[in-house]
Amino acid sequence: MTIQTAVEELSKALGQKVQTGASIRALHGGNESYFDEVLPDAVVFPDSTADVQRVVQICAAHDCPIVPWGTGTSLEGHALAVRGGISLDMSSMAAVVEVNDGDMDCRVQPGCTREALNAELRATGLFFPVDPGANASLGGMAATRASGTTAVRYGTMRENVLAMEVVLADGRIIRTGSRARKSSAGYDLTKLIIGSEGTLGIITELTLRLHGQPEAAASAVCAFPDVECAVNAVQTTMQLGVPMARIEFLDAECVDAVNRADGRDMPLVPHLFMEFHGSETSVAEQAETVRGIVAEFGGSAFDWSTAQEVRAKLWHARHNAYYSIKALRPGCRAVTTDVCVPISALAQAVRETSADIAESPLTGPILGHVGDGNFHSALLIEDGNAQELAEAKRLSHRMAERALRLGGTVTGEHGVGMGKMKYMADEHGDGWQVMAAIKTALDPQNILNPGKMVEVN
Incomplete structure (x- = not known):
């Protein structure tokens, strides 16, 4: 055979x-x-x-x-x-199967992308909020437990997938979960499949939680004298319970990349990109609170807008930051890594990571969804240069070790795949062996995405 x-x-x-x-x-x-x-x-x-x-x-x-x-x-x-x-x-399995306006949920096939779904929902007053930047498929987003810029307000795929249809390794078709908003009936198989990266089953349909489009929205951009001031402003904002829709960090190198690619002229210092959702009154109140926090940490006055086209351009620039960064070194490849730490450890993690990269010969802009303690670095290397690849892996390794030391995780949203498998035992201890046992029970032949997530015979 x-x-x-x-x-x-x-x-x-x-x-x-x-x-x-x-x-x-x-x-x-x-x-x-x-x-x-x-x-x-x-x-x-x-x-x-x-x-x-x-x-x-x-x-x-x-x-x-x-x-x-x-x-x-x-x-x-x-x-x-x-x-x-x-x-x-x-x-080819990309249909929006059903939209239930009254219950604020929908059923989609796994190949449907988040942008296609939101285009379909536009007339309903609802939207699907999980936004990883790329126009990813919703099945892939569930398989990797994706999140993104809006997770600080609306949660990740874990919170927004209610149910799934899944084909198991022996050909059985199962349904996990239901359209009910809560259940205490048995093991939570939906959450088990979310983030399993195709190693436990193949997702063929998803039932997703939808959210109402906010009455009002506003974006703001502000600059800071250094990384620590920017990150401390984020930490204070979250500790005060301001319900931010998005709060994104870009270091000076990342700002330079965005300026060049998007025709902007932001000063070459760390920046926060922010968005507020709610009623007109609540948006104004949120913005005023954050304005005071920003001033406390030496931030600039807000570059502020409620215009849809301005906000769309801002988030287009943020979502394309990865490609803007790669354009800093034409023909390069990027070792793109992410970690996530408790919000109280965020300033230390970003500061130490920034110092590591500054001492390295590589370019590695830092950006991230810092409202939930998650940040990234794109380490640029010459294609085929083994020495630069080794240096990028060293820096990535130090980020992972630091995240674990500070009580965090080696990946907040990129997932494990092959690149982060080597840290699974350190993060999970014997729990990693439990994951392997689950994999063996559901896929004894190891035919579903082998070589990823866990080690099995």
Whole structure:
């Protein structure tokens, strides 16, 4: 029994939905980060849960790995077929199945992207808030437990997925959760699948929590004399319970990158990008409170706007910061890493990380969703330069160790994939072995995204 035999049987069963051409395999063998290209043996484009079930049944019969693929925007090598097999591209399963306005929820297929869903919801007065920056698929976002700029107010995928339909490694189709807003009925299988990165099952449908579009919204940008002042302003804001919709940090290098790419002229010092949601009165009150905190820590006056087009341009610049940073060194690759620490440790973590990067020959702008203690660095390296890659990994390693020492986690939102597996034992202790036991129980053949998240035989 071989992978090639599985590919041949899949072709007979699914016809043109199975592609083996070099170009389509190459498209599914690359990644947004520094990992080497790894081509799958074939790419399958299912358009129904029945197709996914058939793929799993055939692959299980031949011990053929299956690696789910959303939009390919993950940063830790999650979707690479490192042991060969099938790349299962979910882009043909992209429908918004149902919107329940009265209950503020919806059902979608996994290939539906967050932007497509929000376009569909525009007339309802509702929106889906989880915003990782990239126009990622909602199935991929659930699989990696994604969050982003709005998590400080609306939560991550963990809080916003109510239920799922999942195909298990033996071909069984299960439903987890329900449309009810709470339950005490048994193990929480929904939360188990969220963040499992395709290692426990393949998501074929999601029921999502929706939120009302705010009556009023305003954005503000302000500059600070140094990193510590900016981060301390964030910490104070959160400790006072201001319900920020977004509060994003950019260091001076990141500001430089955004200026160049977006035609802005912000001073080359650390900045906060902020957004406030609520009624007109509450937005004004929130802004006034934060204005006072900013002044206390030496921040500049707000560059303030309630205009939709101005706010959209601001967040477009923030969401494209990764590509703006890469443009600082044309042709480079980026070792992009994230950590998350308790809010009280945030200033120390950012300060020490900034000092490490300043002493390194590499460029590594820092930015992040600092309202929940999560920040990132994009360490720029020359493609193929082993010495620079080693230095970037050293800096990333120090970030991870520091996060654990300060009571945090080695990844707040990028996930484990291959890049963070080496820290799982340090973060979870024997809990990592429990994860491996769950993986073995649900996928004894280890065909679902093998080589990621856990180590099993």
